[in-house]
Amino acid sequence: MPAAQATSITVDGNLSDWGLHTNGNINDWTASTSLGATLKSAIDDVYISPNGYLNPGYGGQAYDAEALYSFSDGTNLYVALVTGLNPKTPTNPRQNTYGPGDLAIDFGNNGSFEFGIQTTGSDKGNIYQNVSWGLGLWDVNGRETRLSGLAADPNLPTSIIDGTGNLVGAAILEYNNNAIQNMGIYSGNHYVLEAAIPLLAFSGFSGEFVLQWTMNCANDAIKLISSLPEFGSTTHNSTSIPEPATLALIALGMLGLTASQRKRATALLT
């Protein structure tokens, strides 16, 4: 199992390093504030009865997106997701089964999801820009498209359509197929996705963003809103105006930094 040590987080599919627990207590869902001011949480563990209504769809615990967390240490965006969906769940609409979608990121919170991170398959962890997204079974009014005849809701991107987008980086990502029990006050199998996404992949993008995840039917989606500073801006604070020669040296230094960080990210994956 690949694992990465970074800050206080180990990407291993175990969320104890996020301060999350499996004590059968509602506080199990509260992440540790020691992760810092960039920590964001979306906690949606409200589904109880089997085969009940989620939002927008139906489907029970398997199609329940329970909680989503993120924080950044200035190098990576760390993500934790808890869902009822086993990552091995196949997508086969004829048998009414739908597998997991990918992580979707919308910079600007304007409905265009510029980045996608593969959560399953042979390219798990790959970060793609300008992908085309699959969509779920539901229209913008929350009705099934096969009944309404309307288009699927573009605000519920599911999986990256194979072969679309440009590869811009690689996250370290674990989506563990061993169910955990006893997280929160409602029973049921829970599965954990944990990721470290290098901020270099988002070069040129900063500010507010939406992080969202759903499954291929989009029966239940979960999202949080966060923001990122312009990458590298915090390391070049200066009160004086640099001379042109100094600017050139800084530019060269940044190129070197970029190259070495790419190498390190690659090394961590091997």
Ligand SMILES: [Ca+2]
């Ligand atoms: Ca962990």
Ligand SMILES: [Ca+2]
């Ligand atoms: Ca649940």
Ligand SMILES: [Ca+2]
């Ligand atoms: Ca956008």
